[in-house]
Amino acid sequence: MKLIMAVVQDKDSNRLVDALGDQDYKTTKLSSTGGFLKEGNTTLMIGCEDENVDRALEIIRDNCSHREQMVAPVSPMGGNADSYIPRPINVEVGGATVFVVPVDSFFQF
Amino acid sequence: MKLIMAVVQDKDSNRLVDALGDQDYKTTKLSSTGGFLKEGNTTLMIGCEDENVDRALEIIRDNCSHREQMVAPVSPMGGNADSYIPRPINVEVGGATVFVVPVDSFFQF
Amino acid sequence: MKLIMAVVQDKDSNRLVDALGDQDYKTTKLSSTGGFLKEGNTTLMIGCEDENVDRALEIIRDNCSHREQMVAPVSPMGGNADSYIPRPINVEVGGATVFVVPVDSFFQF
Ligand code: NI
Numbered sequence: 554m555k556l557i558m559a560v561v562q563d564k565d566s567n568r569l570v571d572a573l574g575d576q577d578y579k580t581t582k583l584s585s586t587g588g589f590l591k592e593g594n595t596t597l598m599i600g601c602e603d604e605n606v607d608r609a610l611e612i613i614r615d616n617c618s619h620r621e622q623m624v625a626p627v628s629p630m631g632g633n634a635d636s637y638i639p640r641p642i643n644v645e646v647g648g649a650t651v652f653v654v655p656v657d658s659f660f661q662f
Numbered sequence: 663m664k665l666i667m668a669v670v671q672d673k674d675s676n677r678l679v680d681a682l683g684d685q686d687y688k689t690t691k692l693s694s695t696g697g698f699l700k701e702g703n704t705t706l707m708i709g710c711e712d713e714n715v716d717r718a719l720e721i722i723r724d725n726c727s728h729r730e731q732m733v734a735p736v737s738p739m740g741g742n743a744d745s746y747i748p749r750p751i752n753v754e755v756g757g758a759t760v761f762v763v764p765v766d767s768f769f770q771f
Numbered sequence: 772m773k774l775i776m777a778v779v780q781d782k783d784s785n786r787l788v789d790a791l792g793d794q795d796y797k798t799t800k801l802s803s804t805g806g807f808l809k810e811g812n813t814t815l816m817i818g819c820e821d822e823n824v825d826r827a828l829e830i831i832r833d834n835c836s837h838r839e840q841m842v843a844p845v846s847p848m849g850g851n852a853d854s855y856i857p858r859p860i861n862v863e864v865g866g867a868t869v870f871v872v873p874v875d876s877f878f879q880f
Pocket residue numbers: 619645
């Protein structure tokens with residue numbers, strides 16, 4: 554048995570919980586902030602058997618990988634709006650920091 | 663030394679913290695949601711010596727076991743209120759998911 | 772690799788996160804309450820290599836040690852305000868409860 558502690562971005566967390574649930578992984582969300590990732594992250598606790606850890610890691614990677622996203626920039630304040638041509642810019646999103654912790658014993662009451 | 667991570671229902675958490683405190687267990691509550699149990703759960707971290715783990719588990723089981731509760735149902739909307747006889751129904755409440763994690767070292771500053 | 776779970780007082784947590792960050796420790800804050808310390812505490816998760824645990828503990832001790840603070844008392848309600856001489860009193864603040872947990876594996880996606 555392992556306890557997987559995964560720190561992911563808020564925006565990825567619901568999709569990840571759904572994807573894990575589809576594969577019968579049970580998760581608990583802890584509200585968390587800052588640090589490993591930018592503000593607005595969530596820490597998921599996922600308990601699973603040793604043989605299911607790799608599949609869980611795969612699901613986390615598939616749903617939370619660090620990636621770039623094209624976003625429309627806001628127009629520059631005080632700039633010449635007429636000559637301003639908005640170009641989408643790359644923003645880094647996602648990412649996951651994952652600790653796999655050993656579990657001595659597990660109980661459900 | 664062990665770190666017990668116990669996910670319990672919100673409604674059971676205060677009683678559990680009190681019962682643990684009565685036996686000199688120190689707990690920290692982490693706010694958490696969803697997953698192992700229905701919405702509205704709490705994750706308790708309980709640090710204790712190896713020989714005190716069993717007693718802590720017993721207290722968790724005594725205070726958070728999965729159980730059924732009789733509740734008065736709300737009357738059906740739009741139904742015929744005159745002929746409606748409210749019958750108490752069974753609702754499943756409680757339950758605890760508990761991970762016992764090894765601790766390499768412990769400090770108090 | 773270790774996962775350090777440190778429960779500290781809210782008022783010490785920002786200073787601690789900054790001090791840890793200055794030394795390249797990444798932290799995640801979990802909101803928590805009660806128990807190990809008085810109300811209003813924060814649980815920090817700090818992931819680090821084995822050889823960096825001692826330095827992290829030192830930073831936690833330096834920033835969160837249990838200590839006494841002189842505070843101006845509020846004047847007693849209903850007392851004789853004229854004859855009341857406010858004397859600063861000692862209040863206990865700070866303190867940290869720290870668990871160092873082994874990590875089987877660590878991933879960043
Ligand atoms: Ni990048």
